[in-house]
Amino acid sequence: MKKIGIVTLFSFSVIAADYSQEIETRQDNFQHLDATVDLLDDAFDKEAIDWDRIMPLAQSAHLTVEEQKTLFPEGSADNSRARTKIWVQKAEFEGKFDTLSQQFMLISEAAVEQDEEAARAALDKAFSQCRSCHMNYRSLW
Numbered sequence: 001m002k003k004i005g006i007v008t009l010f011s012f013s014v015i016a017a018d019y020s021q022e023i024e025t026r027q028d029n030f031q032h033l034d035a036t037v038d039l040l041d042d043a044f045d046k047e048a049i050d051w052d053r054i055m056p057l058a059q060s061a062h063l064t065v066e067e068q069k070t071l072f073p074e075g076s077a078d079n080s081r082a083r084t085k086i087w088v089q090k091a092e093f094e095g096k097f098d099t100l101s102q103q104f105m106l107i108s109e110a111a112v113e114q115d116e117e118a119a120r121a122a123l124d125k126a127f128s129q130c131r132s133c134h135m136n137y138r139s140l141w
């Protein structure tokens with residue numbers, strides 16, 4: 001009887017792995033991403049578009065999103081707002097990060113070409129990825 005108790009306790013501790021580090025890092029990254037896209041948005045509100053400012057912001061956002069893809073290990077929903085549905089639909093979830101990451105690449109390419117229309121379209125598409133993913137995969141509290 002005692003032995004079973006120990007075995008159960010052991011397997012429970014394996015299942016309930018500690019993902020607090022990943023959770024903290026991904027939440028910090030999302031805050032950083034939020035601030036970066038705000039700065040990007042502001043940059044497009046200016047009369048004269050400063051492409052030299054937009055380029056590094058877009059590149060930084062791209063790298064942040066790439067890192068986010070590695071920070072959702074299965075089972076890391078507890079104590080966070082990630083919904084467990086993420087791991088049922090992992091491909092769709094990651095696909096949204098890919099689409100988002102791609103938009104920041106498109107913005108930095110548009111910065112080289114100074115193509116305002118393309119850059120604005122990519123930023124709009126980026127914002128719609130944020131919203132769509134939150135609606136599907138982020139819990140309300």
Ligand code: HEC
Nearest residue numbers: 027030031033034080081082093096097129130133137138
């Ligand atoms: C592929 C899905 C996905 C995309 C795309 C996405 N998010 Fe999120 N976001 C989440 C999830 C899931 C959480 C909850 C994470 C947690 O609590 O660990 C979250 C949380 C956040 C938070 C709260 C972080 C905190 O301090 O707890 C902010 C801010 C945020 N996202 C901003 C953004 C912005 C801005 C974008 C777009 C540029 C974006 N997100 C795109 C899934 C996504």
